[in-house]
Amino acid sequence: MNCDLKEICKDIRCDIMTCIGHLGVGHIGGCLSLAELLAVLYFAEMNIDPAEPKKAGRDRLVCSKGHAGPAVYATLANRGYFDKKELLTLNQGGTHLPSHCDMNLTTGIDMTTGSLGQGFSCAVGVALGSKLEKDGATIFTIIGDGESQEGQIWEAAMFAAAKKLDNLIGFTDYNKLQIDGSVAEVNDIAPLADKWAAFGWNVIDVADGNDVEQVQKAVREAKAKRGSGKPTMVILNTLKGCGVQWIVDLGAGNHNCPVSEEQAEAAIHEIRGE
Amino acid sequence: MEMRAVYAECLAEMMEKDRHVCVLDADLSKASGTRKLYDRFPEQMFDCGVAEANMASIAAGLSSYGFKPWIESFTPFATRRICDQIAISISYAKQNVKVVGTDPGISAELNGGTHMSMEDIGVLRSVPGVVIFEPVDEVQLRAAMPVLNEYYGCVYVRLFRKQLPTVFGEGYTFDLFKADTLREGKDLSIFVSGFLTKDALEAADLLAAEGISCDVINVHTIKPIDKETVLASARKTGAVLTIENHNVIGGLHSAVLEALAEEKIPACAVGVQDRFGEVAKMPYLRKVMGLTVEDMVAAAKKAVSLK
Numbered sequence: 146m147n148c149d150l151k152e153i154c155k156d157i158r159c160d161i162m163t164c165i166g167h168l169g170v171g172h173i174g175g176c177l178s179l180a181e182l183l184a185v186l187y188f189a190e191m192n193i194d195p196a197e198p199k200k201a202g203r204d205r206l207v208c209s210k211g212h213a214g215p216a217v218y219a220t221l222a223n224r225g226y227f228d229k230k231e232l233l234t235l236n237q238g239g240t241h242l243p244s245h246c247d248m249n250l251t252t253g254i255d256m257t258t259g260s261l262g263q264g265f266s267c268a269v270g271v272a273l274g275s276k277l278e279k280d281g282a283t284i285f286t287i288i289g290d291g292e293s294q295e296g297q298i299w300e301a302a303m304f305a306a307a308k309k310l311d312n313l314i315g316f317t318d319y320n321k322l323q324i325d326g327s328v329a330e331v332n333d334i335a336p337l338a339d340k341w342a343a344f345g346w347n348v349i350d351v352a353d354g355n356d357v358e359q360v361q362k363a364v365r366e367a368k369a370k371r372g373s374g375k376p377t378m379v380i381l382n383t384l385k386g387c388g389v390q391w392i393v394d395l396g397a398g399n400h401n402c403p404v405s406e407e408q409a410e411a412a413i414h415e416i417r418g419e
Numbered sequence: 420m421e422m423r424a425v426y427a428e429c430l431a432e433m434m435e436k437d438r439h440v441c442v443l444d445a446d447l448s449k450a451s452g453t454r455k456l457y458d459r460f461p462e463q464m465f466d467c468g469v470a471e472a473n474m475a476s477i478a479a480g481l482s483s484y485g486f487k488p489w490i491e492s493f494t495p496f497a498t499r500r501i502c503d504q505i506a507i508s509i510s511y512a513k514q515n516v517k518v519v520g521t522d523p524g525i526s527a528e529l530n531g532g533t534h535m536s537m538e539d540i541g542v543l544r545s546v547p548g549v550v551i552f553e554p555v556d557e558v559q560l561r562a563a564m565p566v567l568n569e570y571y572g573c574v575y576v577r578l579f580r581k582q583l584p585t586v587f588g589e590g591y592t593f594d595l596f597k598a599d600t601l602r603e604g605k606d607l608s609i610f611v612s613g614f615l616t617k618d619a620l621e622a623a624d625l626l627a628a629e630g631i632s633c634d635v636i637n638v639h640t641i642k643p644i645d646k647e648t649v650l651a652s653a654r655k656t657g658a659v660l661t662i663e664n665h666n667v668i669g670g671l672h673s674a675v676l677e678a679l680a681e682e683k684i685p686a687c688a689v690g691v692q693d694r695f696g697e698v699a700k701m702p703y704l705r706k707v708m709g710l711t712v713e714d715m716v717a718a719a720k721k722a723v724s725l726k
Binding site: 207247248249255256257259260262263264265266267268269270271272273274275277278296297300301303304307308 | 465475476481482484485508511513
């Protein structure tokens with residue numbers, strides 16, 4: 146798809162602000178940190194068709210850090226999976242857009258996630274399914290850094306390597322913050338790249354996971370590793386709340402925080418550089 | 420024939436017919452009777468190692484790709500250990516996964532208290548969407564397996580591994596959601612699940628000799644319980660006895676009483692009295708847990724006396 150990914154990132158961030166601002170509260174920090182990755186995947190690298198969201202053999206994304214649902218919804222809406230007006234229904238009674246991703250409610254969502262650690266295992270199952278069907282799909286999955294404290298992540302890591310699932314590409318949103326504080330202070334996961342390598346994965350460390358060019362280069366590099374007999378983990382060093390300074394400044398407090406419509410409006414100006 | 424051998428034979432038939440049927444294990448395929456299927460179905464058998472949570476969620480992922488996974492482990496590890504994965508990855512996400520727990524309740528025998536799940540039905544009965552099925556013999560298991568495979572959704576199968584006495588004869592027809600009335604009487608309704616069913620019939624014989632005639636109804640599917648059959652029988656006899664190899668809290672007794680909540684019908688329970696298991700062979704365990712035929716007869720008389 147021919148488009149300006151940097152502009153797409155701005156659109157995604159603005160729509161995240163709009164829908165969370167309209168609601169008044171949400172998982173804003175970990176949504177904003179993912180804009181570049183989601184833009185690269187849905188607008189450049191994934192084999193998908195919004196007109197046929199359940200097409201057999203399509204690439205899939207499992208957002209295991211399910212609380213980033215609003216970021217995925219903003220991306221899907223911009224990509225044409227559903228009307229952008231629907232974003233304003235986030236978390237309202239009867240919505241198709243719940244706080245955490247739900248494959249049975251939202252067009253374009255490939256897996257239900259929210260109980261941390263589980264989505265990653267589900268993605269491994271999806272990748273195994275694709276291998277068995279020999280359909281050539283690539284399965285992408287996003288985990289959080291705090292989520293990486295779940296034992297199930299490492300159970301799945303071991304299995305994916307043992308079964309040589311080189312059609313699986315994982316991303317760690319390594320923004321270094323979790324609800325209770327910094328990941329390093331709460332229960333450190335470092336050295337993260339060494340851990341994934343030790344579990345038998347290819348590892349690509351991206352210095353700035355909010356630089357769209359670095360992210361796209363890493364995704365292409367990861368895709369090229371099909372045939373290596375190993376799954377690939379892309380560690381994205383990101384900034385939680387990236388794009389809106391006062392949200393970044395909240396630090397760990399930006400995991401799930403109040404956002405007024407006025408704040409959202411001001412943030413949109415900031416994102417647009419106006 | 421051992422129940423696990425029947426189970427494995429049925430799985431093989433289903434896998435032969437449909438390459439989307441697959442089995443995931445957590446290092447217990449020898450115990451489950453499925454080890455020998457690995458050579459025959461290399462693309463349908465997956466050993467996840469000692470990692471049950473991962474196994475459950477992988478199965479959900481496979482289901483989302485159109486596969487029909489069965490996952491298996493010992494009963495405590497197939498239920499309470501992975502309750503959240505069954506709840507969210509499988510049932511909440513509306514995935515098609517069959518969960519098989521072997522060695523229910525006291526049948527874990529020499530593995531002892533850590534492996535003796537008395538609460539598995541209670542744990543999963545509280546999770547929306549999970550069907551709970553406990554076969555009583557080879558005939559019923561054979562009849563049930565293809566039905567379970569075709570049912571889209573999460574079913575927990577509480578599987579006794581070893582040989583069981585035959586309860587059902589030739590011509591048995593299985594309905595997943597319909598309890599089986601094995602004997603009809605007028606004084607007491609006995610609702611029984613699992614391997615104790617044959618003994619419940621023996622207890623009913625002893626009671627008949629003393630002039631107490633019983634309905635004996637095998638509730639093979641504890642959730643959703645066949646409320647219609649339970650209500651009809653209980654209203655007819657006016658007294659209830661439940662018999663189960665499970666804690667009396669959360670299992671069949673609770674399910675039957677929930678069905679009868681608006682009725683004024685006395686009910687007694689033969690089951691594990693809210694305690695953990697312990698290591699021993701079956702005869703000792705039945706005695707210490709109050710699961711003998713004599714316990715059944717005594718509880719039956721008490722229920723009738725409460726009318």
